[in-house]
Amino acid sequence: MSNTCALCSAELTSIDTLLGENKLSDGGSLCNKCLDKVSSIHQELLYNLNTFSINDIKSLIQNGKVEPRADIITQPSEERDVFIAENAGPDSMSRELYKRRLKEIRYELEQVTANLSMFTKGEIKELPRILNENERIIAATDAQLSKTLDAGILLVTPDRMISVSKGMFSDVIVKKYPNETINEVSIVNNPLSPVIKLHTADKIEEFECFCDKADAERFYSFIDKIYNKEKPRKQAARSKEISSEVIFEQLEKLGKLRENGILTDEEFADQKKKLLDQLL
Numbered sequence: 001m002s003n004t005c006a007l008c009s010a011e012l013t014s015i016d017t018l019l020g021e022n023k024l025s026d027g028g029s030l031c032n033k034c035l036d037k038v039s040s041i042h043q044e045l046l047y048n049l050n051t052f053s054i055n056d057i058k059s060l061i062q063n064g065k066v067e068p069r070a071d072i073i074t075q076p077s078e079e080r081d082v083f084i085a086e087n088a089g090p091d092s093m094s095r096e097l098y099k100r101r102l103k104e105i106r107y108e109l110e111q112v113t114a115n116l117s118m119f120t121k122g123e124i125k126e127l128p129r130i131l132n133e134n135e136r137i138i139a140a141t142d143a144q145l146s147k148t149l150d151a152g153i154l155l156v157t158p159d160r161m162i163s164v165s166k167g168m169f170s171d172v173i174v175k176k177y178p179n180e181t182i183n184e185v186s187i188v189n190n191p192l193s194p195v196i197k198l199h200t201a202d203k204i205e206e207f208e209c210f211c212d213k214a215d216a217e218r219f220y221s222f223i224d225k226i227y228n229k230e231k232p233r234k235q236a237a238r239s240k241e242i243s244s245e246v247i248f249e250q251l252e253k254l255g256k257l258r259e260n261g262i263l264t265d266e267e268f269a270d271q272k273k274k275l276l277d278q279l280l
């Protein structure tokens, strides 16, 4: 496979090859810049790029339109409309909006330097329909919902975390975790693939990060700052529990000292009061 853009010959970056469906019918690929350029002339390219060859693309640029390939001409126009309708999703998002959002989302993923594997392409294409129109991605990592086979992405936006996973031929699975439902996050630092856990009121969701350990850890340190800010208070509560345990132990010892006649009743009462005062 060629490592350069079939149109401008620029070297393809991982973002070009991983985040976009940039493949052409003849095996070549476009960089995201060229894809943006040609799809702004002809929107169909954003959905059906892999039915066009580089020569189709070149003639498109020259003429402002592309001569479709024979097999596309023979395809009933109805069928094409169905395909487009499916792509637009049940909420009938306009193609214009879908296209703009996909572009924005790809840009945001670039900005948060998420290292997403090639298996998450399908998930990324779903994001325009999953995220709200003004919802910005502030962190992302490649993370697979534990005990499933499908690759997936874990995203953070200002209001929630979202997990998106999609099998090659199955429907997309979207799980939404509004910020107020996340009590805490934690990580299990397995040597190969860390597991990120989201603790909600009723369950703990586990995500295994097979793709890039360092990226997963970087992502975790980001969500740790957001979702574990309540921790100091919880730890303080825990240390109080521990100290009350210590006090009860001492009370027990005190009781034995009195039983053995080492402490008088008055001394015992005095010490007991001191210990109990510490509990308050």
Ligand SMILES: [Zn+2]
Pocket: 005, 006, 007, 008, 009, 010, 030, 031, 032, 033, 034, 035
């Ligand atoms: Zn290019």
